[in-house]
Amino acid sequence: MDFLSTLISGLSLGSIYALIALGYTMVYGIAKMLNFAHGDIIMVAAFTVYVFATILKLPVAATIPLSVLVCMTLGVTIERIAYKPLRKAPPLSVLITAIGVSYFLQNLALLIFGSNQKSFPKIINIPALKLGELTIKGESIATLSVSIIIMLALTMFISRSKMGKAMRAVSEDKEAAELMGINVNQTISVTFAIGSALAVAAGVFYGATYNFIGPYTGSMPGIKAFVAAVFGGIGSIPGAMLGGILLGVIENLSKAYISTELSDAIVFAVLIIILYVKPTGLLGKKTNEKV
Secondary structure: OOHHHHHHHHHHHHHHHHHHHHHHHHHHHOOOOOOOOOOHHHHHHHHHHHHHHHOOOOOHHHHHHHHHHHHHHHHHHHHHHHHHHHHHHHHHHHHHHHHHHHHHHHHHHHHHHHHOOOOOOOOOOOOEEEEEEEEOOOHHHHHHHHHHHHHHHHHHHHHHHHHHHHHHHHHHHHHHHOOOOOOOOHHHHHHHHHHHHHHHHHHHHHHHOOOOOOOEEEOHHHHHHHHHHHHHHOOOHHHHHHHHHHHHHHHHHHHHOOOOOOOOHHHHHHHHHHHHHHHHHOOOOOOOOOO
16 A cells, blocks of 8 residues: 555656656757756746735636746747847757756745745645545646646647647758748747746646745756656657656655665666667657758
């Protein structure tokens, strides 16, 4: 029974990683850049929900859509100001800029909210499910369910919608897509908007699961979600989901049966082994670059 409880807890944690990893893989898959500020957008999302629900006393039905709007605006603004001028710059320049944006958001949160953690409002009221001696928290059920729904919706959007086809074209070749009449700048902005909207879901479920948020809330989950995206095959939406779930399960089982202190090391060791065997990740596809 303890094993099942640990496994379910790992699935819940992995679902949070999967939601964050979906944001990473969306941006990388289309724009071919690593947005390391994505974890801090999750922190902004959690604080936005906190402000709307706790300080402004808005109903939950209004809190989530408003938070999505704020984060989508933030994501598009960051892309326009920080990343768009570097569209043709070396990857290292973009990476350094992303780290700078990350630190900027963290320090801005420190100035506004201080270093003390804030109690996250209870906005998920799903009763726990009891199966004999096993109790599954409502938050765990909601997190896993929403993660799967979002993954399926994103897959359908990318494969069937007009904008999704434009995203795939931009991913393959920006110059050729532009010659075919696709607005590359608009497509990349929409990608950042979707990734930032996903950050709200991740921030809400993270806050609901751990009950507290702070300026560094998104730092470690963001790094681990990036690992999950690479683990599953960065650029692959199902891969991000699979990588997040597996990462959460491995981390929780490591804490329960091996060592709490070594759990993070075990997670990264598993990643190294997977990439040694399959460099593109579990569901990643090998691509040939034209020279």
